[in-house]
Amino acid sequence: MADPSSYRPKPGQIPDSPGVYKFRDEHGRVIYVGKAKSLRQRLANYFQDLAGLHPRTRTMVTTAASVEWTVVSTEVEALQLEYSWIKEFDPRFNVKYRDDKSYPYLAVTLNEEFPRVQVMRGAKKKGVRYFGPYGHAWAIRETVDLMLRVFPVRTCSAGVFKRSAQIGRPCLLGYIGKCSAPCVGRISPEEHRELAEDFCDFMTGRTGAYLRRLERAMQDAAEEMEYERAARLRDDIGALKRAMEKSAVVLADATDADLIAVAEDELEAAVQIFHVRGGRVRGQRGWVTDKVEAVTTAGLVEHALQQLYGEERGDAVPKEVLVPALPELVEPVQQWLSERRGSQVSLRIPQRGDKKDLMATVGRNAQQALALHKTKRASDLTTRSRALEEIAEALGLDAVPLRIECFDISHLQGDDVVASMVVFEDGLARKSEYRRFQIKGFEGQDDVRSMHEVIGRRFKRYLQEKQKSGEWTEEPAAPAGGDGEAGAAERAEAASPEPDPMAGHPTDEEGRPKRFAYPPQLVVVDGGAPQVAAARRALDELGIDDVAVCGLAKRLEEVWLPEEDDPVVLPRSSEGLYLLQRVRDEAHRFAIRYQRTKRGKRLKSSPLDAVAGLGESRRQALLKHFGSLKKLRAATVDELCEVPGVGRKTAESVLASLAGATPAGPAVNTATGEIIEDDGAAPAALSSERGRDR
Structure with missing residues (x-):
C-alpha cells in the first residue's frame, strides 16, 4: 500500500484551471481518470487524511504511485478528453462513470x-x-x-x-x-x-452559412416591419449559438492530425503533441529539452518532427501535421513525411476554427509542462548546488556564492529612475530581503551612473550597519528610514528550511538581521561591461574588495567581469547560467514594478490637474511634447503654444500654475512616521509583470 504523500505534487505545481488528470500505479498503468473545473482544488481533495476519504477513493489513492494532468480551456473540453482517456486506458477505478453502459x-x-x-x-x-x-x-x-x-x-x-x-x-x-x-x-x-x-x-x-442565412432573414423581416418574425429569428440565432458551444478537443469526424506546440525560453523548451484520430484526441506525449544550441522555434519544430516520426511506422504519420512555426525548409520536410506515410501529408500552421483552438490548448499544456519542469529544477537541492559550483568555477571565486544580490535600473525615457535589489540565498529567492531605490541625484537615461549610485548607497548602508554593531569606527551612521519591513506574506514566501546564512551578523532587538548588515559573495548587475565597471568602481571607493561582481547581458546571455575585454560564455545547458538568468529576470521584474508604481502616482497627482479648462488629452500632449514637468516649467508661452490644442491663454495658465506649485515633499511611511529618503523595502505582494519599460 502506497502513501499518497510520497507522490503528492508540491504546492504551486498544480494549475488552477480546468483539466483532466490521471492516476497511475507503480507499473505505470492508468488506474483512474477524472476531470475538474479547477485541477488544484480537485486534486487537493485526494491528498487529505485517509480516514476522511470514501473507501473506494482511499483504495485508489493508496494503489496509485503518481498523478499527472492535462490543462484544457473549458469544462466541455475536459468532459470530452476524460471520455477519450477512459475509452483508451480502461481504468479500473472508473467503472462507476460508465453508467453500466457505453457512453451516450x-x-x-x-x-x-x-x-x-x-x-x-x-x-x-x-x-x-x-x-x-x-x-x-x-x-x-x-x-x-x-x-x-x-x-x-x-x-x-x-x-x-x-x-x-x-x-x-x-x-x-x-x-x-x-x-x-x-x-x-x-x-x-x-x-x-x-x-x-x-x-x-x-x-x-x-x-456559418446557416447562421448568416438566418441573420439576413431577420434583417429582411425587420425592414419589412414584421417585428414578431424578426424577434423569433433573433431567438433562433441565440439558441443556435448556445448550442454551438462544443469542445475544441473534438474536430470533424474524419480528421486525422498531430498537433505540435512549443513553449520555450532562452535555455529550455517544452514540446507537447496531441494525436487526433477520427476527430478525437487519442493520445498525448511531450518532453522538455535543453537548448544546447542557438535554435529558433522553427528549428525546434523540425527536431520534434524528426524525433516523433523518425522511428515510427508509416501508418503513424497522419494526413495533417499542425505546428506553431514552419521549418525553414518546408518542402523537404513535407516530402519526407509524405514518403513515410505513403501519401500526401499537409504540414501547416492552423489559422482559424477548431484546429486553431485546439492548437491553443496544446500550447497551454506545453507552457504548463515547462513551468512544472522549472519548478522542479529550481527546488532541487542537488541542481542548485551544481549551479552555484558552476558559477564559482566560471567566475574564479574561492567559494560558492551562497548569497547573490542582483541590481537593475528602470526608467521611462529618463523620468522616474528607480533601481531594484533582489536577493537569492542558496539558489532560492529571499523576497523579504528585496530592496528598492529612488535615483534622485539627476535625470536622464544614464544607467551606468545610476548603477554606480545604487551600488554605493547599498554598501554604504552595509558599512553603517557594521559600525552600529561596534565593528567599525568610521563615519557616523545616516539616520534610519526608508527600508521598512517586509510584509508577513512575503516572509512566509521567503521561508526556507535551509540554515540561515545571516547567523552571526548584527541583529535588531527582536533578533532579526539588520537591513543591510549581511554582504553578498556575488553582486550581479543587469548589463554589460559599462555597468560592471561602474559597480566595481563603487565598491573600490568604499574599500570593499571581498565582494565579486559580474554582469549578465540580455542579448547573448554573456557574463561580463570587471576589467575583462571578453565575456565569459557559459554553455546553454549550464545550471549556473540558468540561475544567473533567473536572478537577473527577477531584478528586472521588480524594478519595472516599482517604476510603474511611481509613474502612476506621478500621473495621478500632477500640478497640471489644477489648470482650469485643461483636459486629460492636452495634459498628456504637453507631457509628451516636453518629456517632463521640469522641462515644461522651463518653457516659454510661445513654446507651449506649439503643442496642438494649446492656446496662449491656456499656456499662460499652465505656466502660472507650475510657478505656484511647490515640489512634492518626501514620502512618509504611514506605519512608522519615518521619512523615506533613499531605499524602500520590498512590498508584501510580488506579482508578475507584463511588458517591457526600460
Whole structure:
C-alpha cells in the first residue's frame, strides 16, 4: 500500500484551471481518470487524511504511485478528453462513470422514413448518424432542446408517433413548435428529411452559412416591419449559438492530425503533441529539452518532427501535421513525411476554427509542462548546488556564492529612475530581503551612473550597519528610514528550511538581521561591461574588495567581469547560467514594478490637474511634447503654444500654475512616521509583470 504523500505534487505545481488528470500505479498503468473545473482544488481533495476519504477513493489513492494532468480551456473540453482517456486506458477505478453502459451518443436515424433525433448507446447501427460521444445523457438533451427550436425534427418514439397518427393530433412538442408534426401531415416526408439533414450539417460544424442565412432573414423581416418574425429569428440565432458551444478537443469526424506546440525560453523548451484520430484526441506525449544550441522555434519544430516520426511506422504519420512555426525548409520536410506515410501529408500552421483552438490548448499544456519542469529544477537541492559550483568555477571565486544580490535600473525615457535589489540565498529567492531605490541625484537615461549610485548607497548602508554593531569606527551612521519591513506574506514566501546564512551578523532587538548588515559573495548587475565597471568602481571607493561582481547581458546571455575585454560564455545547458538568468529576470521584474508604481502616482497627482479648462488629452500632449514637468516649467508661452490644442491663454495658465506649485515633499511611511529618503523595502505582494519599460 502506497502513501499518497510520497507522490503528492508540491504546492504551486498544480494549475488552477480546468483539466483532466490521471492516476497511475507503480507499473505505470492508468488506474483512474477524472476531470475538474479547477485541477488544484480537485486534486487537493485526494491528498487529505485517509480516514476522511470514501473507501473506494482511499483504495485508489493508496494503489496509485503518481498523478499527472492535462490543462484544457473549458469544462466541455475536459468532459470530452476524460471520455477519450477512459475509452483508451480502461481504468479500473472508473467503472462507476460508465453508467453500466457505453457512453451516450446523439443519433439521427436517417435510415427511417421520418428520421428521429434521440440518445443512443451500445453498438452503432448502419444508416444512423452519430454525434458525440457525450459524458452524460442530460448534456445531449440540453443540446437537442436548444436545436429543436430551429430544427423541429421528430424526437418521439415509434409508439407515440403511431398513436398520434391514428388519433390525428400531434404530441405536446408539436403544439409548442418543437416538432414539425410529420405524424399528422403538417410536413411531407421529403421536407422532414431535409430538416433532419440540415440538423446533421449543423452538428458537424457547418454553422456559418446557416447562421448568416438566418441573420439576413431577420434583417429582411425587420425592414419589412414584421417585428414578431424578426424577434423569433433573433431567438433562433441565440439558441443556435448556445448550442454551438462544443469542445475544441473534438474536430470533424474524419480528421486525422498531430498537433505540435512549443513553449520555450532562452535555455529550455517544452514540446507537447496531441494525436487526433477520427476527430478525437487519442493520445498525448511531450518532453522538455535543453537548448544546447542557438535554435529558433522553427528549428525546434523540425527536431520534434524528426524525433516523433523518425522511428515510427508509416501508418503513424497522419494526413495533417499542425505546428506553431514552419521549418525553414518546408518542402523537404513535407516530402519526407509524405514518403513515410505513403501519401500526401499537409504540414501547416492552423489559422482559424477548431484546429486553431485546439492548437491553443496544446500550447497551454506545453507552457504548463515547462513551468512544472522549472519548478522542479529550481527546488532541487542537488541542481542548485551544481549551479552555484558552476558559477564559482566560471567566475574564479574561492567559494560558492551562497548569497547573490542582483541590481537593475528602470526608467521611462529618463523620468522616474528607480533601481531594484533582489536577493537569492542558496539558489532560492529571499523576497523579504528585496530592496528598492529612488535615483534622485539627476535625470536622464544614464544607467551606468545610476548603477554606480545604487551600488554605493547599498554598501554604504552595509558599512553603517557594521559600525552600529561596534565593528567599525568610521563615519557616523545616516539616520534610519526608508527600508521598512517586509510584509508577513512575503516572509512566509521567503521561508526556507535551509540554515540561515545571516547567523552571526548584527541583529535588531527582536533578533532579526539588520537591513543591510549581511554582504553578498556575488553582486550581479543587469548589463554589460559599462555597468560592471561602474559597480566595481563603487565598491573600490568604499574599500570593499571581498565582494565579486559580474554582469549578465540580455542579448547573448554573456557574463561580463570587471576589467575583462571578453565575456565569459557559459554553455546553454549550464545550471549556473540558468540561475544567473533567473536572478537577473527577477531584478528586472521588480524594478519595472516599482517604476510603474511611481509613474502612476506621478500621473495621478500632477500640478497640471489644477489648470482650469485643461483636459486629460492636452495634459498628456504637453507631457509628451516636453518629456517632463521640469522641462515644461522651463518653457516659454510661445513654446507651449506649439503643442496642438494649446492656446496662449491656456499656456499662460499652465505656466502660472507650475510657478505656484511647490515640489512634492518626501514620502512618509504611514506605519512608522519615518521619512523615506533613499531605499524602500520590498512590498508584501510580488506579482508578475507584463511588458517591457526600460
